[in-house]
Amino acid sequence: xFTELTGVIVTFLLTxxxxxxxxxxxxxxxxxxxxxxxxxxxxxxxxxxxxxIDPTKKMSWKEFLxxxxxxxxxxxxxxxxxxxxxxxxxMNPDGNPSMSPDLTFNTAISFLVNCNLQDYSGETGATYLxxxxxxxxxxxVSAATGIACLVAxxxxxxxxxxxxxxxxxxxxxxxITRILLPICVVIAVLLAFHGxxxxxxxxxxxITMQGDTVQVxxxxxxxxxxxxxxxxxxxxxxxANSAHPLENPDYFTNILEMVxxxxxxxxxxxxLGFYINRKKFAYVTFAVMxxxxxxxxxxxxxxxxxxxxxxARMGIAQPMGAMEGKEVRFGPAASAFWSIVTTIISTGSVxxxxxxxxxxxxxxxxxxxxxxxxxxxxxxxxxxxxIYVIIAVFIAGLMVGRTPEFMGHKVExxxxxxxxxxxxxxxxxxxxxxxxxxxxxxxxxxxxxxxxPSAWLNNPRYHGFSEMLYQFTSTNANNGSGFEGLAxxxxxxxxxxxxxxILGRYLPIIGPIAIAGLLANKKYIPxxxxxxxxxxxxxxxxxxxxxxxxxxxxxxxxLALGPIAEYFSLKA
Amino acid sequence: xKKYILPGLKLSAVFIVLCSGxxxxxxxxxxxLTPGGGKGETVSVNGKVVGYxxxxxxxxxxxxxxxxxxxxxxNAAASGGSNKAxxxxxxxxxVQTHIDSFLAHNPxxxxxxxxxxxxxxxxxGLDPDLSPAGAKIQVARIAAVRHLDRDKLNALVDRYTQxxxxxxxxxxxxxxxxxxxxxxxLSHGGR
Numbered sequence: 001x002f003t004e005l006t007g008v009i010v011t012f013l014l015t016x017x018x019x020x021x022x023x024x025x026x027x028x029x030x031x032x033x034x035x036x037x038x039x040x041x042x043x044x045x046x047x048x049x050x051x052x053i054d055p056t057k058k059m060s061w062k063e064f065l066x067x068x069x070x071x072x073x074x075x076x077x078x079x080x081x082x083x084x085x086x087x088x089x090x091m092n093p094d095g096n097p098s099m100s101p102d103l104t105f106n107t108a109i110s111f112l113v114n115c116n117l118q119d120y121s122g123e124t125g126a127t128y129l130x131x132x133x134x135x136x137x138x139x140x141v142s143a144a145t146g147i148a149c150l151v152a153x154x155x156x157x158x159x160x161x162x163x164x165x166x167x168x169x170x171x172x173x174x175x176i177t178r179i180l181l182p183i184c185v186v187i188a189v190l191l192a193f194h195g196x197x198x199x200x201x202x203x204x205x206x207i208t209m210q211g212d213t214v215q216v217x218x219x220x221x222x223x224x225x226x227x228x229x230x231x232x233x234x235x236x237x238x239x240a241n242s243a244h245p246l247e248n249p250d251y252f253t254n255i256l257e258m259v260x261x262x263x264x265x266x267x268x269x270x271x272l273g274f275y276i277n278r279k280k281f282a283y284v285t286f287a288v289m290x291x292x293x294x295x296x297x298x299x300x301x302x303x304x305x306x307x308x309x310x311x312a313r314m315g316i317a318q319p320m321g322a323m324e325g326k327e328v329r330f331g332p333a334a335s336a337f338w339s340i341v342t343t344i345i346s347t348g349s350v351x352x353x354x355x356x357x358x359x360x361x362x363x364x365x366x367x368x369x370x371x372x373x374x375x376x377x378x379x380x381x382x383x384x385x386x387i388y389v390i391i392a393v394f395i396a397g398l399m400v401g402r403t404p405e406f407m408g409h410k411v412e413x414x415x416x417x418x419x420x421x422x423x424x425x426x427x428x429x430x431x432x433x434x435x436x437x438x439x440x441x442x443x444x445x446x447x448x449x450x451x452x453p454s455a456w457l458n459n460p461r462y463h464g465f466s467e468m469l470y471q472f473t474s475t476n477a478n479n480g481s482g483f484e485g486l487a488x489x490x491x492x493x494x495x496x497x498x499x500x501x502i503l504g505r506y507l508p509i510i511g512p513i514a515i516a517g518l519l520a521n522k523k524y525i526p527x528x529x530x531x532x533x534x535x536x537x538x539x540x541x542x543x544x545x546x547x548x549x550x551x552x553x554x555x556x557x558x559l560a561l562g563p564i565a566e567y568f569s570l571k572a
Numbered sequence: 573x574k575k576y577i578l579p580g581l582k583l584s585a586v587f588i589v590l591c592s593g594x595x596x597x598x599x600x601x602x603x604x605l606t607p608g609g610g611k612g613e614t615v616s617v618n619g620k621v622v623g624y625x626x627x628x629x630x631x632x633x634x635x636x637x638x639x640x641x642x643x644x645x646x647n648a649a650a651s652g653g654s655n656k657a658x659x660x661x662x663x664x665x666x667v668q669t670h671i672d673s674f675l676a677h678n679p680x681x682x683x684x685x686x687x688x689x690x691x692x693x694x695x696x697g698l699d700p701d702l703s704p705a706g707a708k709i710q711v712a713r714i715a716a717v718r719h720l721d722r723d724k725l726n727a728l729v730d731r732y733t734q735x736x737x738x739x740x741x742x743x744x745x746x747x748x749x750x751x752x753x754x755x756x757x758l759s760h761g762g763r
Contacts, residue, residue: 003736004743051582071580078584094649123649133592140591141584169579176587181595188599195626198596198603198610203649206614208629209622209636209752215649216624218612223599227591240644240651243695245626246612251742307688308658311667315683316691319705320743324692325653328640328701331743335695352695353653463657485655570659 001305004320004333008301011255011337015262022263023270029178030151030171030275040177047173055170060163061517064152065510067168068145072112072506075141079108079134091129093202094217099125100450106494106501111135113505114142114377116228116235116348116480117497119489123217123239128200135235136224143231143264144175146379149509150268151175151275153383156516157407158276160524165517179264180230187226187260195249196222221247229260232377234348234480242338242351243327254330254351258338261347265375268382278407281535285385288540292374292547296364297340303360304336309570325353336361343368346377348480355458355467355483359570362466362483363563369477370426370555371547377478383512385543390419390515392539392546396532404532409519422511426476427554429500433472434558438465440492450490458485462569466562471497476504615749617756623749624648628700631748634677635717637702637710637755639748640689641670644697654693667691678713685709701745704733718759728754 028035048055059067082089087098099107103119110117111134120126126135152165192198197218204216221237225247228235238244248254269289273282307318321332330338335352342349343365354365368374373384390406394416397404404411440447445454457464467483474481475497482488488497525531533539603610613625623629630646631639639646643654656663670691675681687706689699711725732751736742 003740007736007741010741047583047586051579051586053579053583067576067580070576071584074577074580074584121650121652123651132596133588136596137588137592141587169583173583176591181591184595185598189602192599192603192606192610195606195608195613197608197612198600198606200600201611204612206621206623209617209749209756210630210633212630212646214623214629214647216612216627217649217651220596220600220610222603222610223596238651238696240653240696240698243653244651245628245696245698245700246624249626251737255737255741310658310664311688311692314664314668314671316667316671316686316688317684318688320688320703322658323688323694324656324658325695327695327699328689328703328706328743329699329745334742350695353655355655355657356653356693356695358658458655459657459660459663461659463659466657483655484652485657566657566659 001333004331007251007255008333008337011258014255015259015266018259019263019266020270022267024274026179026267026271027274029174035178037178037182044173044177048170051169053169055167057167058164059167061152061156061165061513064165064168065513068149069506072145075138076108076112079112079138080104082130082134083107086127086130089127089129091132091200092127093200094123094127096124096127102491102494103489106498109498109501110480111138111233111235112142113478113501114146114231114233114346114380115475115478115501115505116233117475117482117501118235118480119494119497121239122237128219131224131237132220136227139224139227139231139233139235140176140180143180143227143233143378144172146377146509147175147179147264147268148172148379149513150379150382152513153386153516154272154275156520159520160408161522162520165513165520180227183263184223184226184230187230187256188222190256191222191225191253194253195246196225196253197246198222218246225257226260228349229257229347230264232261232265232345232347234342234346236349242349243353245327248351250329251334254334254338257349258341261345261349262341262375264378265345265381268379269375272382278535284535284537284540288544289374289385292371292544293340293344296344296368296374297337300340300361300364301333301336303358304332308358322358325356327351339365340368342481343479344371344374344376345381346372346477346479348474350481353484354470354481355485359563359567362470363559363567365481366470366473366559366563367551369473369479370430370551372477373547380478380509384508386512386515387419387422387508388543388547388550389534390415391423391550392543393532394419395546396539396542402530405525406519406532407534408524408526409522410525411519415515415518418511418515422508423550425503425507429476429503430469430472430555431558433496433500434469436496437468437472437492449492451487453492456487458487462562462566466566469558469562472500475500478505615753617753622753625747625749626700628694628698629749631752634713636752637707637714637748638690640699640702641691641693642697642699643693646698648698651696651698653695653697656693678710680712681709700747700749702748704729704744704746707746707751714755720759724758728758
């Protein structure tokens with residue numbers, strides 16, 4: 001047990017050790033300072049030249065969003081076509097079929113929006129062509145999109161008054177050439193040396209020691225698994241994701257993949273401090289997010305290490321803890337840690353099956369996705385946090401009775417309305433669609449879909465409800481993990497999931513950038529004794545309290561019906 | 573709109589070449605230098621491949637160390653867990669079946685000594701490992717079936733136990749496939 005706990009602690013400390021200097025480096029990249037990777041300069045200039053892009057051209061917040069949304073639309077069309085016809089296209093050694101139209105809709109959106117929900121299984125549902133040319137591609141560009149949007153926000157905060165949020169294409173390109181791609185090469189090589197396959201060969205057939213004939217799925221997976229974590233995407237090469245022994249072969253790769261997914265979200269917090277030169281604000285933000293993570297992590301680790309009380313009552317020893325859905329080489333401690341990290345950050349990769357987690361762990365995983373701002377996904381985590389900050393600024397302003405300011409700009413009705421709408425959107429999508437699913441399940445249980453609604457759920461009672469709640473929480477948060485017992489490859493879940501993913505991605509990006517653009521246009525107000533100190537510890541606590549109140553008010557009822565009820569039923 | 577489409581198209585093409593073409597090819601080239609040549613590391617007995625080192629396989633015969641229950645039936649062209657909730661009554665009956673079957677094949681073993689991993693499904697359905705305790709509890713059965721000395725078998729398990737990473741990180745584990753190959757060798761060569 002001791003070595004399992006040290007494994008978790010060392011993993012987190014190692015992440016911080018790398019994230020801090022990386023944050024400084026990231027700030028230098030976007031400032032245009034000299035860095036180690038300046039040898040990428042000629043390649044970038046070549047890219048800009050052949051694409052007809054002037055990287056120095058300024059963009060207002062509206063132009064920035066137009067450039068971002070246009071290129072995203074192009075990617076959607078590209079992904080849709082390839083998934084729909086993958087069965088007839090080359091690079092398909094296993095002979096896997098094309099996707100159905102509703103699955104195509106869901107999957108194309110899923111990877112486009114950095115969600116990586118998978119209603120298919122990698123071994124049988126995708127081809128090497130789509131794994132590499134659609135999924136891996138979208139994993140790079142969707143992460144870069146999120147980061148670029150955060151940099152736009154920071155550009156708005158950095159200047160006293162400006163119209164310019166930066167050039168989308170330039171920031172986007174540099175994000176891939178200077179940050180994502182170089183780090184991915186390192187991660188992928190390490191994975192390859194620990195047993196993750198890299199070759200383009202198809203399935204192999206072996207006869208086992210007991211004489212069974214078994215087929216073994218393989219493929220050039222290491223590169224995808226690197227960006228899947230570094231870009232907080234989460235979509236796995238194999239169906240079992242990072243629980244699969246080729247996708248995550250040993251404890252070293254488990255640490256590597258954990259560090260990879262935590263790295264950029266944490267580094268971006270430090271980068272923020274260096275870039276807009278408000279280091280104290282960055283440290284307070286880091287503290288708030290870390291405390292938030294610990295509040296979810298500690299109960300989860302305790303309950304998983306304690307084991308399943310129902311199995312304990314059968315008289316079975318659980319020396320490691322709860323083992324259902326978990327792998328021996330990771331153990332319950334590292335699995336619990338992973339399950340929280342992957343849900344607070346919008347990765348959504350798993351190294352254990354969340355559907356089989358203890359009830360309390362399921363509750364914490366859901367809360368992590370509902371808040372979606374304790375570190376959060378690449379770039380978007382801080383955008384989500386910014387929305388909570390604006391709400392906190394507003395409430396603080398009400399408490400002292402004056403128009404609040406944030407970093408030198410008055411926060412007025414229009415900005416607060418946008419922030420409130422973005423906050424309410426999540427609660428509306430999650431609860432509204434879960435209610436719809438319950439309605440269909442109860443009143444149209446025999447609808448003639450690929451899976452009848454009456455057969456959707458893999459578990460009865462409270463946990464069955466949690467499966468549906470988890471699905472929409474995950475799609476709204478663009479997380480992508482699932483209570484995978486849910487039979488989700490049918491027209492209902494594919495279509496509703498796709499809609500929720502799109503809304504849950506773009507509105508929480510458009511909102512903060514609009515606010516940043518509007519604020520940056522306003523007159524700069526120098527700090528005075530009456531200014532709200534955004535980088536004070538008091539304000540950090542204020543934001544934390546706002547997060548708790550908003551989340552509790554929005555989600556207590558469905559959580560009570562699902563994991564909380566299951567928790568008490570297990571106790572009895 | 574047009575001034576955003578054309579750069580968008582070209583930029584996408586560039587990154588498709590870079591991220592989907594060149595990058596995986598580069599990794600595949602490096603992968604050729606790894607132990608399995610990037611195709612996955614195989615294990616052979618007498619020159620015949622009997623499995624992949626990292627991929628668990630079904631062991632249900634009494635003469636072998638059993639592997640964990642698998643919701644994917646150890647089909648490595650698929651993968652996945654049971655996704656059963658800890659509170660699910662049907663699932664708990666399933667666990668009870670595993671317990672009963674284990675006790676029937678391992679007379680003399682006390683129920684409270686069975687480690688949970690032997691009666692629960694793994695996450696991938698392809699878990700290649702057991703905990704050292706999960707292997708040692710099967711020693712008595714194997715010793716009886718193969719007429720081997722228990723101490724020798726316990727020593728074999730110890731020899732095939734991989735301790736925590738760097739001695740301090742993560743759990744100990746035993747690779748069931750490698751352990752069973754060594755077990756066959758012990759039976760044939762040792763007596």
